[in-house]
Amino acid sequence: MDEREQLEKQKEESKVPGNQSKVMETRKEKQEREHGPESREQKNAIRRARRNTNEKNRQKIINGAFDDLRSKLSVQKGEPKLSKIKTLNKAIKYIAQLTEELRDTPLHSSSDSDQQPPNPQQPPNSQQPPNF
Numbered sequence: 001m002d003e004r005e006q007l008e009k010q011k012e013e014s015k016v017p018g019n020q021s022k023v024m025e026t027r028k029e030k031q032e033r034e035h036g037p038e039s040r041e042q043k044n045a046i047r048r049a050r051r052n053t054n055e056k057n058r059q060k061i062i063n064g065a066f067d068d069l070r071s072k073l074s075v076q077k078g079e080p081k082l083s084k085i086k087t088l089n090k091a092i093k094y095i096a097q098l099t100e101e102l103r104d105t106p107l108h109s110s111s112d113s114d115q116q117p118p119n120p121q122q123p124p125n126s127q128q129p130p131n132f
Contacts, residue, residue, distance in 0.1 A: 010026060066084055073090050075082065082090065 066087055069091055070082055070087050073082070073087065073094060
């Protein structure tokens with residue numbers, strides 16, 4: 001009997017009083033077969049493996065970013081590899097140092113660029129005689 005014939009037979013049996021429990025048992029059996037605990041465990045195992053793989057890939061990306069950041073920071077030869085927290089702290093200090101250096105550097109305005117560079121043979125604050 002194919003599945004269609006079985007369904008027709010179940011429909012006919014369900015019309016007869018007292019046969020409802022038999023039809024329900026058959027449905028339960030089918031559900032257990034299709035969605036049974038083994039199937040559920042397998043699906044959970046697949047999901048868990050997928051999550052683990054995604055987490056490993058995420059960690060590889062993060063570790064690669066830390067390695068890249070470490071390579072940008074100055075480190076003494078022979079010094080052990082910096083931990084993640086030490087790398088972040090060193091990067092924060094380095095950024096603060098660069099920010100301070102930028103604050104101390106005078107900005108060049110557009111009027112400064114219109115002027116000619118100073119003559120290296122003349123002292124910077126000496127006045128030139130006017131040209132007549």
